[in-house]
Amino acid sequence: MPPTVQCDIDDIILVKELKPVVRQNIKQIISNEGFITCTVNVKDVTTNGANYLGTLQTVTVSGKTKDGDKELHLFLKNIINEIGRNSVVDVSAAYLREGFCYKELFKIFEAIEDKYKIPQEKRLNTVKCYSEINSEVIILDDVSKIDYKTYDRFSVMTKKIAELALEQLAKLHAMSFIIRKEHPKYFENKIKSLHTLYNFNCEFENHLRNTCNKAMETLEGDAKAKLRDFYPKMVEKYSNYIKIAPEEAVCIAHGDFQANNLLLKESNGEPSSVMIIDYQLTYYGNPVTDLxxxxxxxxxxxxxxxxxxxxxxxxxxxxxxxxxxxxxxxxAVYSKRQFQDDFKEKLDFGLMCFIQFMPLLFARTDELPEMQNGLASLTLKMDERYKDRLHGVVDDFIQWGYL
Structure with a gap:
């Protein structure tokens, strides 16, 4: 059973299942929510390979306020401090980036949606956050309590889920242009300055080399030779697609838009709503990289x-x-012709993403990789399902003339 602590508000700091700084954050939230006495239930959450930059917990607070009984459900993403600043991604900066999105950016956009009286069902669907989030922890509503659930990373998505996800992604991308219209100075100072948090360093190069070699072990003949010939271009092309000049960028991009980072809700057994999460790698870039x-x-x-x-x-x-x-x-802001041209020009980004992320996407649930020592040291023990997916991706790019 998960640990439960009955306590007064001043005793919240004694909940040892939470990191010290997080205890203070939770104490402040509980105080702000008006609890007088409460029960605090902390539960560790495993994602079976859906999250590598943090440890996850849920916190349920049940108790009394001056207005009666109340229950609060929180979702915590705690930083893994062992991943250093010299890694491919500065994890502390990533937590701050996600905090910026939830605490500031989405609130500004919500105010614009209010101004234009956008119906709730047509708005960008985001999770409620708490102002106590910082570089150590992201604190959100636990939306599993309203029937949102994570998506299986091994699955090939259905068309309906893809449609719901891309509708939300389109709204996220459109948000940049809407904020630019309503708050041009804020856009110039706060959005255009969101550079990528990727470090295209030796660790990144070594990781890409390792994953490319692993892919070639699975391929044969012409496919193997073509991927080997493509590899020397990969690091430069990948970084060019992400690390672009501000004048060439288009909008806010999610940076890690995959099924792992979707929450799905169903009605009568059918997908009905999608919520995008995990904005840690958000940056000002090109929208087709997300697609x-x-x-x-x-x-x-x-x-x-x-x-x-x-x-x-x-x-x-x-x-x-x-x-x-x-x-x-x-x-006027991003024409369909420009979108189509960008999609065609950058299509091989899809190949490079698959090669780079397949050890995480297809990691066996019984041997999940450890991130503390960096990407370059990942063990490449993958579920057998990755082979068919790899062959299909490589075959597509051969047919399309990119390999």
Missing amino acids: LFFIFLGTDQKFRKDHMEDLKELYYGSFESFLSDFGISAS
Whole structure:
């Protein structure tokens, strides 16, 4: 059973299952919520490979306020301090980046949605956060209590889930242009300055070399030779697609848009709502990098053949429609032609993302990799399902002429 502590508000700091700084954060939230006495229940959460930059917990607070009984459900993502600043990603900076999105950016955007009287069902769907989040912990509502659940990282997504996800992604991307219209100075100072948190260093190069070699062990003949020939271009091309000049960037990109970072709600057994989470790698960049990341990490070859073009149309149509609710013409800020050109030019980003992330995406649940020693030292023990997906991705890029 998870630990439960009955205590007065002043005793919250004694809940030893929480890190010291987090105890203070939770104590402040409980105080702000008006609890007089309460029971605090802390539970560790395992994601079976869906999260590598933090340890997860839920906190349930049940007790009394001056207005009667109350229950509060919190979700905590605690930083793994062992991942250092010289790694591929500065994890402390990533927590601050996500905190900025939840505490500041989304609140500004919500105020704009209020101004334009956007109906709730048409808004960007985000999780409520608490102001106590910082570089040590992200504190959010536990939306599993309203039936949102995580998605299986091994699964090939359904078309409906992909459609719901890309509708939300289009709104996230459109948000940049809407804020630029409503708050131009804020946009210039706070959004355009969101550079990528990736460090394209030796560790990144070593990781890409290791994952590319692992992929080639699985391939044969022409496919293996073509990937070997492509490898020398990968580090430079990958960094160029992410680390672009501000004048070449388009909007806020999620940076890690994959099925792992979606919460899904169903109605009558069918997907009905999607919520995007994990904004730690958000940056000012190109929107098609998010689409390509999502498509190639979450689909197989048959899905792409059947649905990729339709999903591109749905994404841009959603982007166009959402902007129109705020009086903005999509063609004036990011035309469909530019979107199509960017998608075609950067399509091989999908291949590189798959190669880079397959050890995390397909890590066996009984031998999950440890991140403390960095990406370059990851053990590449993957579920057998990665082979079919890899062959499909490589075959696609051979057919399309990128390999």
